[in-house]
Amino acid sequence: MSEDSGHSYALQMINVDKYFGAVCALRNVSFEVGSNEIIGLIGDNGAGKSTIVKILTGVFPPTSGELYIAGRKVDFRKYNVKKAHDYGIETVYQDKSLGEKQVLWRNFFIGRNITHPFGFINVRKEKEIANEIMLNTIGFRGKGITVDSKVSKLSGGERQGVAIGRAMHFQAELILLDEPTVALSLKEVRKVLDFVHQIKDGGKACIYISHDIQDVYEISDRFVIIDRGKIVANILKQDIGRRDLDSFLLEYAHGMKDGVEG
Amino acid sequence: MKERKSLLATLAKIEGLPVLGVMLIMLAAFIITAPSVFTRPLIYMSFLQTVPPALVLGLGLTLVITAGEIDLSFPAVVAFSGFAFAWVFKNVDAAWAPWAGFALALVAGALVGYVNGLLVARIGVPSIMATLASQFFWYGITILLAGGLQLNLREIEETAVHTIFTGRIFGIIPAQALWGLALTVFLWFVLNRHKFGEALMFIGDNPNVARVMGINVEATRIKLFTWMGVIAAFAGLLLTIEINVFFPTQGQGYMLPVMAAVFIGGTLISGGLGSIVGTLWGAYIIGSLQAGVVATGVTSYWVQSVMGFIMAAAVVINVSMGEGRMAGLVKTFRRWTGSSLESGAAEIAPNEPDAALDNHSYGHE
Numbered sequence: 210m211s212e213d214s215g216h217s218y219a220l221q222m223i224n225v226d227k228y229f230g231a232v233c234a235l236r237n238v239s240f241e242v243g244s245n246e247i248i249g250l251i252g253d254n255g256a257g258k259s260t261i262v263k264i265l266t267g268v269f270p271p272t273s274g275e276l277y278i279a280g281r282k283v284d285f286r287k288y289n290v291k292k293a294h295d296y297g298i299e300t301v302y303q304d305k306s307l308g309e310k311q312v313l314w315r316n317f318f319i320g321r322n323i324t325h326p327f328g329f330i331n332v333r334k335e336k337e338i339a340n341e342i343m344l345n346t347i348g349f350r351g352k353g354i355t356v357d358s359k360v361s362k363l364s365g366g367e368r369q370g371v372a373i374g375r376a377m378h379f380q381a382e383l384i385l386l387d388e389p390t391v392a393l394s395l396k397e398v399r400k401v402l403d404f405v406h407q408i409k410d411g412g413k414a415c416i417y418i419s420h421d422i423q424d425v426y427e428i429s430d431r432f433v434i435i436d437r438g439k440i441v442a443n444i445l446k447q448d449i450g451r452r453d454l455d456s457f458l459l460e461y462a463h464g465m466k467d468g469v470e471g
Numbered sequence: 472m473k474e475r476k477s478l479l480a481t482l483a484k485i486e487g488l489p490v491l492g493v494m495l496i497m498l499a500a501f502i503i504t505a506p507s508v509f510t511r512p513l514i515y516m517s518f519l520q521t522v523p524p525a526l527v528l529g530l531g532l533t534l535v536i537t538a539g540e541i542d543l544s545f546p547a548v549v550a551f552s553g554f555a556f557a558w559v560f561k562n563v564d565a566a567w568a569p570w571a572g573f574a575l576a577l578v579a580g581a582l583v584g585y586v587n588g589l590l591v592a593r594i595g596v597p598s599i600m601a602t603l604a605s606q607f608f609w610y611g612i613t614i615l616l617a618g619g620l621q622l623n624l625r626e627i628e629e630t631a632v633h634t635i636f637t638g639r640i641f642g643i644i645p646a647q648a649l650w651g652l653a654l655t656v657f658l659w660f661v662l663n664r665h666k667f668g669e670a671l672m673f674i675g676d677n678p679n680v681a682r683v684m685g686i687n688v689e690a691t692r693i694k695l696f697t698w699m700g701v702i703a704a705f706a707g708l709l710l711t712i713e714i715n716v717f718f719p720t721q722g723q724g725y726m727l728p729v730m731a732a733v734f735i736g737g738t739l740i741s742g743g744l745g746s747i748v749g750t751l752w753g754a755y756i757i758g759s760l761q762a763g764v765v766a767t768g769v770t771s772y773w774v775q776s777v778m779g780f781i782m783a784a785a786v787v788i789n790v791s792m793g794e795g796r797m798a799g800l801v802k803t804f805r806r807w808t809g810s811s812l813e814s815g816a817a818e819i820a821p822n823e824p825d826a827a828l829d830n831h832s833y834g835h836e
Contacts, residue, residue, distance in 0.1 A: 266683070291685040305683055308676040310743040319673050320684035322666045329664050 218277065219244045219383040219414030220265075220298075225274030227260055227438075234260045235271070236438045242383060244279075247405065247415045249429030251422070253462055257438045258418050262387050265416075266300050267293040279382040294321070299376030300385040303392070306372035307360045314339040314356040317375050338378070346411070347374035347404060365393040366400030373404045383414045390424055402428055422458060426451045436461045487748030490736055493785045494752045497763065505766035514762065516643060522758035523651035524549070524710040528725055529732040529750045530651075530658050531702030535598075536733055537662065538695055539675035539742030540591065544602040545703040545729070547609035548583050549722025552576035552704035554613050557622040557717035569632035577704050583609055584700020588693035598696075614719045621718035628715065637713040647709045652751075654705075659747040671695060675742030732757045735785045749789070756785060 220242040227235040235257050242248050252258045264271050270285035277283065278296040293300075300306075307316045314332075317339040323331045339356040343349040347370050360368060369389045376384045386405065390398045405428050408415045419425045425432065426446075432454065434442040441461065449457070482488055502509040528545050535542045559572030583605065590601035627633050638646045662668035670691045673681040678688050711717050734740060735756055736749025764777045 290683060294685055300683065302683065305677060305679040308673045308680050308743070310676045310739070311672060315669055315672070319669060319681070320686050322669065324666060328666050329660065330666055330669065332664065 217244065217280075218242060219246070219279055220416075221275075221277040222261075223275040223277075225264065225271045225276070227257075227264065228272045234438055235264075238274070238435070238438075238440055240433045240440060240443060242414050242416060243430075244382075244414055245409065245412050246430045247409055247417060247428055249425035249432045250416050250418045250435065251420065251425055251432055251458065252435035253420060255437075256435045258435060259387070260438075261435070262300070262385060262418065265293070265298055265385060266290060291320075294379065297380060297382030298385060299379060299381035299383075300387060301369060301372040301376060301389050303388045307368055309361045310359060312357050312359055313343070313354075313363075313371060316360060316371065317342060317356075317378070321379065342374045342378045343371075346377050347371070347407060349374070364397055364400075366397030366404075369393075369401045370404045373408065377408065377411055377413060381413060383416065384408055386415060386417045386419075388419055389417075390419065390421065398424060422451070422455055426454060434458065434461070487736065487746055487752055489789045490746075490749045490752040490756070490785065493735075493788050494756050497756060497781060497785075498759070501759075501763040501767065505763070505768065508766040509763070512643075514759075514766075516645065517762070518755060518759050519648035520645040520713065522755055523645070523647040524706040524713075525725055525729050525732065525758055526651040526751065526754035527654055527706035527709065528703055528729045529736070529754045530654055530747060531699045531706075532729060532733050533736070533738050533745045533747055533750045534658065534662060534668075534671060534695060535699050536738050536740065537675050537742060537745030538671040538692065539678070540598040540692065540695070542587065542602045542696065542699050542703075543599065543726065544583060544587055544605035544609065545699065545706075546722035546725050547606040547613065548580050548700055548703035549707035549710060549725065550613045550719055551583060551609045552580045552707035553711040553717045553721055554617050554622075554719070555579040556708055556711055557624055558616070560624060560627065561622055569627065569630045573632060573708060576708050577701050580700040580702070580704025580707070581697050582700065584697040584703075585693065587700065588696030591696060592689040592692035610720070617717070617719045619719060621716055624711070624715045624717060627712060633712055636709060645713075647713060650709065651754075654702075655747060655751045662745060662747055667691070667694070672743055672745070675739075675744075677743075728757045729754075731782055735782060735789065737789050753785075757782075 218241045222241070223239050225235055225238045226233070238257070238261070240248070250258055250261070263269055264276070267289040270288065275282065276285075278298060281296060283296065308319065311319075314336045318330075318335045322328075323334045323338075325331055336356050343354075343356060349367070349370060354363065354367070360371070363371065369386075372389075373384065373386075390401050393401065402424060405415065405417065417425060417428055430446055432442065432444050432446070432449070433440060434444075434457075442457065444454075498509065508514050528549070532542060532545065553576070555578075556569075556572040556576040559575055560568055563571060565571075587598070587602050587605050590596045590605070591598045634646075636646055636650060640646055640649065660668075662671065670681065670686045673684070673686065674688055674691060681691075682688050707722065710721060732753035733750050734753070736746050736751070736753035738745040738749065760778050760781060761774065764774050764781075765771075769777055
């Protein structure tokens with residue numbers, strides 16, 4: 210069964226509601242991500258982006274609605290961060306993807322160690338694979354950075370590259386990038402976008418969450434726009450120019466289109 | 472690979488080496504200033520006899536501090552576990568009594584640690600507060616149970632437990648020194664080569680990262696405090712068996728020296744990185760400091776100040792030789808020594824963030 214439906218969509222979210230007490234954070238949210246598609250999930254602060262991320266990554270369940278990952282229905286009663294990894298969702302966060310004081314090879318395998326008996330880490334194997342990911346998966350040819358380097362020696366863009374490489378190594382069906390370029394310089398943003406291209410080339414799917422239109426526009430195949438807990442637009446890139454997208458979003462930001470769509 | 476490591480850069484990567492250096496310098500100073508004491512083996516045997524309980528405590532505390540927590544209850548565990556052992560030894564008349572007491576003491580330590588862990592991880596009490604309260608509580612319980620009295624355990628010298636844990640190997644080496652060393656090796660592997668130790672480092676570094684990477688942060692913290700309790704109980708046993716007596720306030724002098732040992736060893740106060748080997752040397756530095764300073768003949772008014780000075784110096788040396796700072800040091804060293812360390816700078820360059828960041832090229836361009 211999963212054979213059949215597994216390859217059309219990396220993810221389907223169907224009629225998802227999320228309430229915190231009486232406060233509605235998400236209302237009737239439905240969208241899907243193709244198996245090799247990059248979705249730009251756009252919305253202002255408080256629109257509900259991070260609520261979506263937290264549902265997808267298993268931090269909390271939705272109040273109602275369904276979620277399919279690569280065709281497998283998610284059972285929210287047993288869903289958590291570890292399970293999300295099993296389902297094939299990997300997340301790259303703005304600032305909590307990597308342990309800063311730790312060496313790179315540990316960051317690749319934390320929580321998913323390759324071990325000898327009794328839980329002792331197979332360091333040689335982990336370093337070998339980490340090195341392989343660095344060179345081949347994300348094309349990290351920077352001189353001086355090795356798997357023994359500490360994360361604190363890496364630039365912001367490189368850190369996101371490592372997190373993306375890790376996600377790809379663990380056979381992610383869908384990589385969630387949660388505002389990965391906030392607080393980065395333009396040059397570093399460039400690096401991150403290059404890494405995201407590698408996701409596409411690697412045949413994987415991706416949700417790129419941001420409120421920076423410029424990044425999102427370049428990288429995405431399709432835009433899902435969310436405003437005050439509702440999806441207000443779902444547009445293919447070929448159907449809208451950057452300028453139009455920009456002004457469309459501005460209208461929402463100014464509340465001019467409040468409640469027009471459902 | 473044209474990678475040639477300079478000697479100094481390679482040395483800097485060996486864990487605990489700066490602290491070992493500090494210890495050797497200190498011992499050299501003592502040998503010069505108090506040759507009559509420090510050129511004879513007796514003083515060293517005495518260190519090997521007295522330092523292990525503090526070392527064992529320091530090793531456990533290294534794990535705790537690496538995970539970004541603190542445990543102030545360990546002195547009380549030394550007393551409480553000592554009482555558990557002494558009580559069984561005194562009240563059970565059987566050949567296996569010392570072993571039963573030994574086991575009960577470890578269980579008592581685990582209990583204290585587990586409760587600490589629950590308070591910290593489940594209820595969310597900051598560990599400094601939870602374990603401070605715990606220290607008062609368990610000292611209180613110990614005094615209550617012991618009726619405030621000490622217990623003489625002289626008969627223990629005839630038991631196998633005494634021989635195994637605090638006997639003299641070949642008639643000279645105190646067995647507890649070897650137990651301390653064995654625990655050092657074991658816990659080094661736990662921290663640096665086991666997934667539990669790696670989880671501790673990430674939790675100490677940033678608990679949110681640990682959490683999103685699928686580590687059960689709460690369960691790991693409970694496990695950590697439980698282990699700390701067991702380790703502290705082991706230290707209490709080494710002490711009680713060595714001195715043949717239990718007294719209800721035992722362990723009280725350990726708090727600050729043990730912490731000093733851990734920090735001198737190079738474990739980060741902010742968590743995330745810990746040095747087991749550093750703690751080994753740190754414990755012996757702290758443990759030999761007072762005897763050494765006294766032996767040098769400094770007037771007793773000066774002893775404390777000199778100790779404080781040496782501790783501060785140890786930390787300063789350790790910090791300045793720590794991660795990343797070696798780059799500067801190697802450069803300076805090269806300047807001093809001319810070109811004798813020629814290849815040194817090239818390998819160090821990667822450790823300089825500014826130089827390394829800008830020059831990467833990527834596969835995708």
